[in-house]
Amino acid sequence: MSMVIEENIMVPMRDGVKLATDVYRPAQQGQWPVLVTRLPYNKDRRFPFEYPPFTKEKRIFLELNFDSARVVEAGYVIVAQDTRGRFASEGEFEPFVHEVEDGADAITWAASQPWSSGQVGMFGVSYQGLTQWEAAREQSAALRAIAPSQSPGWHVYPYQGGAFLLGVALGWATGVAMDEVQRWVGQGRATRAELEEMMQASGDLPALFRRLPLVDMPLLQGRAPYYFDWLSHPTLDEYWRTLIQEEFYEQVTVPALTIAGWYDHFQREDLEHYQSMKQRGGSALARSLQHLVIGPWSHGNFLRGFRERTYGAASFARDLLTDLHLRWFDHWLKGIENGVEQEKPVRIFVMGTNVWREEEDWPLPDTQYRPYYLHSGGHANTATGDGVLSTAQADAEPEDVYRYNPRDSVPTMGGAVNSLGMLDDVGPLDQRQIEAREDVLCYTTLPLERPVEVTGPIELVLHVSSSARDTDFTGKLVDVHPDGRAEILTDGILRARYRQSLSSPVLMEPSQVYELRIDLEATSNVFLTGHRIRLEVSSSNFPRFDRNSNTGGTIASEQEKDFVQAINRVYHSQVNPSHLVLPVIERDW
Known part of the structure; x- marks a missing residue:
């Protein structure tokens, strides 16, 4: 089926501002369901390189999501719109401010066109996902389903653990x-x-x-x-509460196909959307028909894999994503009974064994949350230290000590960093360079005698003290291969002043022991026989996170001359049982 492309149609919003809109539609006469995407990154931006099957004529922010030619050939119209104040659109750009009303107006326009069947869906990654959640809040009758990918949802809160x-x-x-x-x-x-x-x-x-x-x-x-x-x-104060609408989920009444990545910095938000929509969605349909797909992807990286690892076809997921979108929208926009409503709602890629698997829910219903306790003789510094991770509880053991110097912070090495334009530095990179530092504690199991699957949310419970009034503690889950390669799976951080609440910071008393609970987000990985499970603990991961100055002051206003060094201690004993809580799945292999 040949395609007609109409560019820069100026579509009026309710306040008269006109937004530039492109239309990709089948050349033959007819009325077709419409897939809308709205973005601030230039709807006309092309691939800057020749990367088969893409050429410089292809629009990046269509092809990141699916094969646009296949979608039009399957009988859909694609509508791509520059958001307000961006590129060819009129108005002034204010992030996140106008997306509810402008998104709803774009849906109304798309549904009313002569080539439209009146049935509208939305798709897109990152900010394109946010515009879907926002538009859905107006509950347009024409909007039948959405497919947000790696999306912050209805707001951006650029802090993690404070x-x-x-x-x-x-x-x-x-x-x-x-x-x-x-x-x-x-x-x-x-x-x-x-x-x-x-x-x-x-x-x-x-x-x-x-x-x-x-x-x-x-x-x-x-x-x-x-x-x-x-x-x-920096605190979760009235500024953020104004932006974070508590009734958001109750306002969304349509089914959503949420697409997430194990190495995406919006993974936490994607998982929250799926779980909260099931509990609080604004209709029975929305609550019962939420679907979730989690693959081995970083942010916007569905096409190229990673520098040090690929996961086969899952790393080059264009065909997979096209199939997922067509199946989803064929049902909700065309009424095709293809089994979408009967299939299991969760599909995950399990790393290690590198297989896709369908599940009943997230977290997996048969998850066993198993504590792995930290041990050492007081010298867990570096991967060659004496740190041990095991299911046996600690007895009387000396604490581990390290110096955190914000002038010499632990550098970010892979993980869930922003990957657009920086693919060499993202995802499952080898951590051995990091683990050679004296300010990185390493706790490692013995080589595994049988595979251990870890799938789900991960929490690190640390008993700590510091010489400083405030400092950070970081955790990182690592898969250690028999050849020594130490591959990052997921990580997290907690700024100690926020240990009780993100809205009410409380400084530490030097040398007093505190229990900290650090969210390491989620993963799905099988640690294979002969591999080892490792936990890294430190106090920085820069520039993924800003550096804590250790002063207890306003970090954003401080200069390097304000930095102080902190002596940080991690305790592990019967009284202070520091441990890593792993979501273990035990099934027949």
Whole structure:
């Protein structure tokens, strides 16, 4: 089936602002269901490289989600729209502010066109996913289903465990701001010299990550004011409560196919959407027909795999994602009885064995949450230390001690970092370089005599003290291969002042022992026979997270001269039983 492409149709919103919209539709006459995506990243942005089967004529933010030609050939119209104030659209860009109303208006327009059957779905990754959740809140009768992928949902809260997600937040704000300046040059609101300065600075993100204080970012002044708002509100205060609508899930009444990645920085939000919609969705249909797919993917990376590992066809998931979307929308927009409502709602990729598996729910109903206790003779520093991880509880053991120096922080090595444009630094990378540092504690099991599957959310319970009034503690789950390769699976952090609440920080008393509970997010991995399970503990993971200055002060306003070193201790004994809680699945192999 041949395709007609109509570009830059200016679609009016309810306040008169017009948004640039492209339409991809079958050339033959007829009325077709419509798939809408809305994005701030340029609907017309092409692949910057020749990467079979993609050419420079292909639009990135269509092809990231599925094979657009296949979708049109299957009898769908695709509508792609620049969000307000971005690229060819009118208005001013305010992240997340107008997406409810503008999204609903885009749906109404798509449903009313002569080539439309009146049945509308939405799709897309990252901000494209957020625009789906937001538009669904208006409960348009034409919107039948959504398929958000790796999405923050209806808001962005750029903190984890109280630590600022520096790599994601600054990387995103810088990219968006550069696009803004480029747009302003065309409007006569900025000079070519300003654009060149912006491009040069944004081309060296590591230098921007190191810049202090964090609030001293002239590159973003007047171009990304929201970034400074984020830094000004490190606690979960009224600013965030205004943005985080408690009734959000009750407002969404349509089925959702949520697509997540084990190495995606929005994994936590995706899992929350699936679970909360099942409990609180605004209709019986929405509550009973939520589907979840979790693959071995980082953010927006469905096409290229990782530098040090691929997972076969799952790493190059274009055909898989196209099949998933067509099956989902064939049922909800075309009424085809293809078994979507009868199939198991959860599909996960299990790393280690590298297989797809269908499940009844998330977390898996047969999960056994099993504690693995930390042990050592007081020298768990580095992978060659005496740290041990086992199911036996500790007795009387000396604590482990390390010095955290924010001037020499532990560097981020893979994991769930922002992967767009930085694929070499993301995902399942070898951690041996990190584990050679004295400020990284390593606790490792003996080689496994049989496979151990870990699938689900992971929590680290640490009993700690510090010489500082505030410091961070990080945890990382690692699969150690027989050849010594130490592959990151997932990680997390807790800023100690937020140990009781993200909204009410309380500083530590030096040398007092506290229990911290650190969310290490989720994974699905089979530790194979001969492999070992390892836990890393430290106090930094930079620039994935900002550095804690250890002063107890306002971190975003502090300079390097304000940094102090912290002596941090991890206790493991009967009285202070530090342990890692693993979601173990025991089934017949």
